[in-house]
Amino acid sequence: MAVEPALTLRGDARVRRRRIVNRLAEAGATIAALAAVSVLGIVVWSIAKRGGSELSWGFLTKDLPLFGQPGGGIAPLLVGSALLVGIATAIALPVGVLIAVFLEEFASPAVRAPIQLSVDLLNGLPSIIIGVFVFGLLVYGHPQNGWAGSVGLAIVMLPLVTRATQEVLRLVPSSHREGALALGASRWRTVLGITLPSAFGGILTGTVLAVARAAGETAPLLFATSIFGRTINWNPGQALPNLPVQIFIWSESAEPEDHKRAWASALVLLIFVLATSLIARLALARSRRKLSR
Amino acid sequence: VSTVPAAATQELQGRRRVRDRLGDRLLLALTLAAGLGAVALIGVIAYRILRGAHVAFSSFGLSFVWGTAWDTNKNLFGAAPGLFGTAVTSLMALLIATPLAIAIALFLSELAPRGFRVLVGSLVEMLAAIPSVVLGLWGILVLGPFVTNHLEPWLHRWLGFIPLFDEEGAAPGVFLAGLILAIMVVPIVASVCRELFLSIPSELEEGALALGATRWEMVRGVVLSSSRPGIAAAVILGLGRALGEAIAVTQVIGAQWVIKSSLFVPGDTLASRIAGQYQGAITKLQISSLFYLAAILLVIGLLTNLVAQLVVRRSTFQRTGGS
Numbered sequence: 001m002a003v004e005p006a007l008t009l010r011g012d013a014r015v016r017r018r019r020i021v022n023r024l025a026e027a028g029a030t031i032a033a034l035a036a037v038s039v040l041g042i043v044v045w046s047i048a049k050r051g052g053s054e055l056s057w058g059f060l061t062k063d064l065p066l067f068g069q070p071g072g073g074i075a076p077l078l079v080g081s082a083l084l085v086g087i088a089t090a091i092a093l094p095v096g097v098l099i100a101v102f103l104e105e106f107a108s109p110a111v112r113a114p115i116q117l118s119v120d121l122l123n124g125l126p127s128i129i130i131g132v133f134v135f136g137l138l139v140y141g142h143p144q145n146g147w148a149g150s151v152g153l154a155i156v157m158l159p160l161v162t163r164a165t166q167e168v169l170r171l172v173p174s175s176h177r178e179g180a181l182a183l184g185a186s187r188w189r190t191v192l193g194i195t196l197p198s199a200f201g202g203i204l205t206g207t208v209l210a211v212a213r214a215a216g217e218t219a220p221l222l223f224a225t226s227i228f229g230r231t232i233n234w235n236p237g238q239a240l241p242n243l244p245v246q247i248f249i250w251s252e253s254a255e256p257e258d259h260k261r262a263w264a265s266a267l268v269l270l271i272f273v274l275a276t277s278l279i280a281r282l283a284l285a286r287s288r289r290k291l292s293r
Numbered sequence: 294v295s296t297v298p299a300a301a302t303q304e305l306q307g308r309r310r311v312r313d314r315l316g317d318r319l320l321l322a323l324t325l326a327a328g329l330g331a332v333a334l335i336g337v338i339a340y341r342i343l344r345g346a347h348v349a350f351s352s353f354g355l356s357f358v359w360g361t362a363w364d365t366n367k368n369l370f371g372a373a374p375g376l377f378g379t380a381v382t383s384l385m386a387l388l389i390a391t392p393l394a395i396a397i398a399l400f401l402s403e404l405a406p407r408g409f410r411v412l413v414g415s416l417v418e419m420l421a422a423i424p425s426v427v428l429g430l431w432g433i434l435v436l437g438p439f440v441t442n443h444l445e446p447w448l449h450r451w452l453g454f455i456p457l458f459d460e461e462g463a464a465p466g467v468f469l470a471g472l473i474l475a476i477m478v479v480p481i482v483a484s485v486c487r488e489l490f491l492s493i494p495s496e497l498e499e500g501a502l503a504l505g506a507t508r509w510e511m512v513r514g515v516v517l518s519s520s521r522p523g524i525a526a527a528v529i530l531g532l533g534r535a536l537g538e539a540i541a542v543t544q545v546i547g548a549q550w551v552i553k554s555s556l557f558v559p560g561d562t563l564a565s566r567i568a569g570q571y572q573g574a575i576t577k578l579q580i581s582s583l584f585y586l587a588a589i590l591l592v593i594g595l596l597t598n599l600v601a602q603l604v605v606r607r608s609t610f611q612r613t614g615g616s
Contacts, residue, residue: 126537
């Protein structure tokens, strides 16, 4: 009877080395993911800790502080930011949806390419460039005004809205369109009555994401609406106080009091941005699942 | 059976046909106008910025690009220190962010259990949602002191013989700007890479595993090697973000228009110089010089994006063309 060579499941040195390398790689990837999450945690935690103690009802409802004096609030900033982002949305949403409808429903490949490229280039455009452009177009030679800031924010939002709309339009089953057309409906009725309504949820969440992004943008506003009064202003014809620019100004200040205000305002902005983009993302995932089923 | 006069139905149908044709034309015209508007917008932006740079261009010419001065008294302006600062901070951000982002993407696409995947994935995307002015505030008041008191002395002690880590400086500086940019770039590169890795056919991955490869060997041989162009495009997209970030960099870099080899000194980038001058530009020439900086940044930014687009198109073409 021949002696069988011992057949063990434990590998030799080479196998063990491969396994160790594998373990190291897995550990490395896990640590990297943990690091990213913990940076987020540290940023949010330190802002919540420093900003939370300053935050109060009075801080949210009072006018901006007089120069060099304690107290004051950020009500004008909240109103101004809401106005700026609201006007920007009113510009970017219809235009963005129209561009997306053209790209997905009408354009031939040859026409599509340059327009799609332009949208992608707009998306990658540094926001400070938009700020300088808006300054050159609408502010230089005039007083600063809210309209210019809104146009800047709209340029930031436009490619985001377009892309989000394109993505949901692609998910609308072509059988819906073909069904409508086969029943004798015209193109415009199909688009307005069938395609856009079933993409509505996705367009809405895409817009909310764009709003979250625009609310935190500073650079497009820096040259358009950065020298403003300390009271609530509803008139976009004048410079509008707004959160991002004021946080920027306070963060550059040497006064510890201004730093405290910057922290509290940053907390308000961060809560708004993170909450809206979180909700939008959850809704987006749901509407995608619903459409692709 | 009710009878509708044939003439009436025909008239109704005719009216509907006219309305439909009008509606179709109108919608097409509207959407086409919006689409052409997007193309025109890029053109108008470029034109406005070049026109704004006209005064500076006619007095400095191309020598503005390698000029090193920023002297408001002598009316001398140049872009070189900003170009240098932009290159150094972006490069540093990419060197830190790329390996991290690829590792995160691998974790999210290959390693993490399903439920965990969504959670960690959306947390990483949340990192990208933090407004840059908020991240800059955190950078100058929290990360800055930590870097000055701990990280910089440590790096200086051990690596001080390299010119990069020479000179111990104050908190705001090129090093801090690179770190903040890295935090901004990581989520962008990671999310693009994750999509890329998830798009690799699972048969290929399972095949490698079935042949006895460990998970890491499968990743190296299948996942990474087949998505190299895509990773390159992701990194270029990250570069575009790092080049153009103005606000957070302005907050942490210290605004010094100099070219120095050390990372631990204040500097400036093209974008941060523009942002930092928002209240200070008075003379026509100085304002025009800011437009000139913006024009340089615009050219670099557009080129970066175009290259990324080309790389993506070529790689998707290869993938679909190959099968």
